[in-house]
Amino acid sequence: MTLQPRPGILDIKPYKPGAAAPEGAAKLSSNENALGCSEKAAEAFRACAERLHIYPDGGAGELREAIGAAEGVDPDRIVCGAGSDELLQLIGRAYLDPGDKVVQTEYGFLVYRLVAKQSGAEIVSAPETDYRADVDAILETAGDDAKIVFLANPNNPTGTYIPASEVRRLRESLPADTLLVLDAAYAEFVDAPDYESGMAMVDAYDNVVCTRTFSKIHGLAGLRLGWAYGRPEIVDVLHRVRGPFNVNLPAIAAGTAAIGDRDFVKRSKAHNDEWVAWLVQQIRGLGLEVTPSVCNFVLVHFPDEDGRRAEDADAFLAERGLITRPLQPYGLPNALRISVGLAEDNRAVADALGEFVAR
Numbered sequence: 039m040t041l042q043p044r045p046g047i048l049d050i051k052p053y054k055p056g057a058a059a060p061e062g063a064a065k066l067s068s069n070e071n072a073l074g075c076s077e078k079a080a081e082a083f084r085a086c087a088e089r090l091h092i093y094p095d096g097g098a099g100e101l102r103e104a105i106g107a108a109e110g111v112d113p114d115r116i117v118c119g120a121g122s123d124e125l126l127q128l129i130g131r132a133y134l135d136p137g138d139k140v141v142q143t144e145y146g147f148l149v150y151r152l153v154a155k156q157s158g159a160e161i162v163s164a165p166e167t168d169y170r171a172d173v174d175a176i177l178e179t180a181g182d183d184a185k186i187v188f189l190a191n192p193n194n195p196t197g198t199y200i201p202a203s204e205v206r207r208l209r210e211s212l213p214a215d216t217l218l219v220l221d222a223a224y225a226e227f228v229d230a231p232d233y234e235s236g237m238a239m240v241d242a243y244d245n246v247v248c249t250r251t252f253s254k255i256h257g258l259a260g261l262r263l264g265w266a267y268g269r270p271e272i273v274d275v276l277h278r279v280r281g282p283f284n285v286n287l288p289a290i291a292a293g294t295a296a297i298g299d300r301d302f303v304k305r306s307k308a309h310n311d312e313w314v315a316w317l318v319q320q321i322r323g324l325g326l327e328v329t330p331s332v333c334n335f336v337l338v339h340f341p342d343e344d345g346r347r348a349e350d351a352d353a354f355l356a357e358r359g360l361i362t363r364p365l366q367p368y369g370l371p372n373a374l375r376i377s378v379g380l381a382e383d384n385r386a387v388a389d390a391l392g393e394f395v396a397r
């Protein structure tokens with residue numbers, strides 16, 4: 039007889055990542071860093087080739103020190119993981135029981151659903167307003183019995199954020215024992231004066247965890263590296279449930295170099311500032327609706343007309359070597375998410391969309 043996994047596991051739809059790009063095509067489907075990564079990080083990675091037979095430091099001490107120094111926080115309150123994905127999963131593993139209620143927003147990051155289902159918990163989505171998290175709707179959905187609320191701020195795939203005052207109001211209005219997980223994967227891209235990543239909230243309130251990643255501004259998606267910042271009680275719990283060597287040796291070395299390379303971060307930010315604004319302006323100029331973005335991608339909406347929908351645009355762009363992200367799994371079947379690429383990729387996207395709408 040076939041062995042059965044825990045209830046709920048077979049309901050999980052495996053995560054489908056942004057499509058790979060064929061040779062010569064531009065991969066604009068996964069919000070990776072168009073500029074690659076810090077040369078210092080690449081150098082640190084290469085230097086690990088001689089040490090691959092040695093176990094990494096299980097506590098990733100050097101990396102936590104470097105993150106602590108860069109962010110001005112206590113390294114003992116940081117837990118590193120194989121991508122923020124792993125940290126989100128560890129949070130679920132540690133805190134969720136079967137049947138628990140988990141809340142996310144309507145177009146929330148797909149990983150939250152996986153995390154909930156892996157523990158047999160129930161995931162409920164709070165409606166968004168104009169593709170933006172709505173604190174009142176989250177509070178209403180959470181009621182008095184949500185175990186975890188996941189909020190990506192800014193969110194993927196919408197690219198929008200809510201101000202710090204709203205996130206604080208959310209924390210203050212949720213039941214004290216509901217854990218608020220603030221996923222700040224795109225924090226480094228945001229300039230808005232009313233935005234905060236959530237790190238300060240971890241210090242100010244109980245039951246807040248902030249997750250961060252090296253996959254976006256640092257351009258190390260392939261290495262799988264992220265970190266969580268939390269209160270000592272929560273950090274202690276995450277250390278207990280993580281694998282003893284959950285972050286590998288090259289990831290620790292490259293991440294340590296990357297977080298110290300302020301120049302690369304600055305260049306990435308400047309590239310993004312220039313091109314995200316350009317893409318929004320160009321694509322709106324074609325008559326397509328674009329949701330305002332503070333991230334390294336744009337959400338483009340298409341007309342609901344035969345031959346002009348998102349799936350048609352996706353095929354049209356793919357034929358021209360431009361790979362974007364269709365969003366059916368997010369409940370946005372008539373939108374595409376397009377990551378900021380190199381200058382020539384961005385121009386090619388705008389040109390191809392121009393041809394698409396004119397044909």
Ligand SMILES: *Cc1c(COP(=O)(O)O)cnc(C)c1O
Pocket residue numbers: 069120121122123124147190193194221223250251252253254259262263264
């Ligand atoms: C890309 C992304 C992450 C990062 O995931 P990693 O596992 O660190 O690569 C986390 N949250 C959101 C919302 C993202 O878009």
